[in-house]
Amino acid sequence: MRRALLDCATAIAASEGVVAVTVAGVSAAAGVTKGALFHHFANKQALVDAMVDELMRELDIALDVLIAADEVPRGSFTRAYVQAALTMDDATTRAWSALLGSLTTETDIAARWHAWLARRLVRHAETDAEASLNIVRLAADGAWFGCLSGQAASHILDLPAIKARLIEMTF
Structure with missing residues (x-):
């Protein structure tokens, strides 16, 4: 029942925004x-x-799987972050867009996101603390937001090329 309620809340947020939940x-x-x-x-x-929390838990799992499969420690979190951000399916993208779209208006959600990211950065400080890797993660965020605004659909963004270049920049 709890899972069903969370799924329904996520679906509503994805289609109408967090305020509609x-x-x-x-x-x-x-x-x-x-x-x-x-x-x-x-x-x-x-x-x-x-x-x-459930969306972030699912992201944690996806990142951990990608990091575990990565043979190069330096930049492994950043590569996983780029992969996860730029290969989401439509339903996941809609859920995250609702969540992150509310960061400017919902201070509780913003605080949760920033705390999650801070924990991940502390956890991966040995491998992903360089400024250049932070720039790559920020660029991935920008490409992801570009997708939300329809830039990828209109071929303004060559997402596969951007993803490949960002991953290349982590080595």
Whole structure:
């Protein structure tokens, strides 16, 4: 039930934005009562926090798999970050766009994102602390945001070439 509620909240956020995630909307989408939702989440904020935490947990797993498969330690987190950011499927991209699109208005979400990134950077300080690797991650963010704005669809961005060049820059 908890998983279904989180999936419904993520779907609503992906299609309508985080502000559209309501207790009534999520419980209706999941086919449960508000009381059933409150059994798993104390309030809307707890639901949104859990949704954000789940997206970041899934990203952590994807990054860890990519890092484990990388034979070169230097820049391995950055290469994984570029891969993850620039190879998301449409549903994941919509969910992340809703989440990251709210960073300027939702201070709790922004704080969660920045804390997550800070933990990852501390964890990978030995391999990914160089300024050049930070620039690569920021460029990957920019390419990803370009995709959200439709630049990739209109062929303004050659995403495969950008991804390949950014990964090349990590060596």
